[in-house]
Amino acid sequence: MNRIAIIGGGPGGLTLALILQRHGIDSVIYERESAESIRDRGGSLDLHKDSGQLALKEAGLLEAFHKIARYEGEDLLLVDKHGTVYRKEVDETGKEGDRPEIDRGDLCELLLHALDPQRIxxxxxxxxxxxxxxxxxxxHFENGHVDTVDLVVGADGAFSKLRPxxxxxxxxxxxxxxxxxxxEDAANRHPDxxxxxxxxxxxxxxxxxxxLAQVNGDGRIRVYLSFRADRDWVDTNGIPLDxxxxxxxxxxxxxxxxxxxxxxxxxxxxxxxxTRRIYMLPIGLTWESRIGITLLGDAAHLMSPFMGEGVNLAMLDASVLALSLVQNGDLEESIRSYEQKMFEYSSPMAEMSDDNLKLFFADxxxxGVRDWFDQFEQGHQEED
Ligand SMILES: Cc1cc2nc3c(=O)[nH]c(=O)nc-3n(C[C@H](O)[C@H](O)[C@H](O)COP(=O)(O)OP(=O)(O)OC[C@H]3O[C@@H](n4cnc5c(N)ncnc54)[C@H](O)[C@@H]3O)c2cc1C
Structure with a gap:
């Protein structure tokens, strides 16, 4: 049996290990952080029906997700600097939408809970x-550990050490x-x-x-003050965050x-x-398939967060790769088939994310963003 190692236990790496586990395929995740810190990190993410939720279904966790997903988190308010409202979406029907929210920590916890602890x-x-x-x-690992594997999957995020x-x-x-x-505790401490x-x-x-502000599952509002700025602005702006x-x-x-x-x-x-700088990989990045190694998620197609696709694609990649490994006896062919599909669906998303960054931070x-929402909605109605 092939020995598979996954570098990185973010949403992508965890989903891959879990789907493989369901199909009786062994793998091991190597994660640099502690269990506590991967449960803690990050804000609220919306999981889309045709990607993140699809992967959760393959992992056997869709029902469990629906129980904790925050459908009310799909509400949206779009304003300009005067507070003039350009778009307001508030669901009062209690109807379940297609893109419910979950905190990154809760998502990792959900996946971790179902994963055999021996596998991470x-x-x-x-x-x-x-x-x-x-x-x-x-x-090779910093603690001196060495492992030899048939397949290594880089699920190690934006600054992947396997990508080179x-x-x-x-x-x-x-x-x-x-x-x-x-x-923190915005509803009680700052009701206005x-x-x-x-x-x-x-x-x-x-x-x-x-x-940009978002209510998280623990009641906090996470806020991102966002600026078009030179790369070194966060170091040279003289604003003392301490x-x-x-x-x-x-x-x-x-x-x-x-x-x-x-x-x-x-x-x-x-x-x-x-402070956070937003980075991206070249749009439409591909590489020649190689035996014994591949990438998924941000390691493969890091994009700006303005389509809300990053985590969804990471989980979809995990599902497509896992099923390719399950269905294909040949390791080389499994990797090639996964990569072809992944390149195809991820590059339009990277392009749209970049277009949206330019649209959000334009004159x-x-x-402009309201018009984009209107067109996006119209496109979806025509598809239905
Ligand atoms: C401000 C911001 C807002 C965002 N909002 C959204 C959103 O609303 N919706 C959305 O879909 N996406 C959003 N994203 C993107 C989303 O967080 C990522 O796309 C997603 O987390 C990618 O998952 P991943 O598993 O590929 O990588 P990651 O989540 O980055 O996980 C990588 C894992 O690898 C580990 N690792 C890294 N290096 C090593 C190493 N050398 N050895 C061992 N382990 C290692 C890390 O500790 C981490 O656990 C946002 C991103 C940012 C920055």
Whole structure:
């Protein structure tokens, strides 16, 4: 039987191991972080019916997901800097939509809970893979562990250490930087803002800037102040994130002529602030298939988050790869067939994500995004 190692226990790696487990195929995940920290990290994600949810179905977890998914999280408010409303979606019917939300930590917990604990090793930071003559790879870890496998799958995210074995392409800065803020227990502590925000996402866009906010499962509002900026802006802007009060004043100044309620997203934030640069891989990236190695998720097609597809594609990749391995006796053919499909469905998504980044942070701001929503909806109606 082939020995399979998966580098990275994010949503993509976990889904792959779980679907393989359901089909009686052994694999081991090597994850650099601890179990606690992968349960903790990240905001709310919407899982789409034709990708993320499809993969959960293959993993046998669709029903369990439906029980904890937050359908109310699909509510949306789109405004400009004056608070003028361009789009408001509030579902009061209790009807289950196609893109319910789940926190990343809850999703990882759901997947981990179903996975045989023998199939994941925490605290194993992967360093390098040495290709051997017979298509196998020798894997080296920071803690000195060495493993030799027939197939290694890079599910190790944006800065994949396996990617260079398949392609020279590397991640590029997208031109967008974010500062992440959090407002804990927003409904009770800041009912004015919670009532404005609603139960799902609030997107405020003007002047090539944005305040993007999302209610998470633990009651916090996670906020991303978003700026078109040079790559080094987060280091050179002089805003001291370790002095939250001073930093807040600086951010309020950057949004000086924005509506007072929108500025409350900054005023009410907790002290911990985190900067994030948004990176992407070249759109339409492909590579020549090689025996014994492949990539999935962000490692394969990192894209900006403005189509909400990243996690969905990572899980879809996992499902397509797992089923290809299950259905195909030949390892080389399984990898080739998976990669062909993955390249085909992921590159239009990468293109749309990039188009959306440009649309969100354009002079047209909220009105451009409203028009996009209208067209997107019309396209879907025509398909139905
Ligand atoms: C601000 C922001 C908002 C987003 N919003 C959305 C959204 O609304 N919807 C959506 O679908 N997507 C969103 N995304 C993208 C989404 O989070 C990713 O696309 C998704 O997590 C990719 O899953 P993955 O399993 O491929 O990689 P990851 O989730 O990055 O997991 C990779 C795993 O590999 C581990 N790892 C890394 N290096 C090593 C190593 N050397 N050795 C061992 N382990 C290693 C990491 O610890 C991690 O656990 C957003 C991203 C950002 C930055």
């Amino acid at each position: 090793r925490f605290g194993y930071k992967f360093i390098e893979a040495i290709p051997l003559a017979d298509g196998k790879h020798e894997l 074995l398949l392609t020279d392409a590397s991640v590029e800065y997208s031109g967008l930087s974010m500062v992440e803020l959090n407002i 803002l919670f009532s404005f925000n609603g139960r799902g996402s609030m997107i405020a866009l003007s002047d090539n800037k944005g305040i 002095k939250p009060q001073v930093a807040k004043q600086a951010f309020l100044k950057l949004f000086d002529d924005w509506d007072e309620m929108l500025k409350n997203y900054i005023r009410y934030a907790e002290d911990k602030m985190v 047209t701001g909220a009105s």
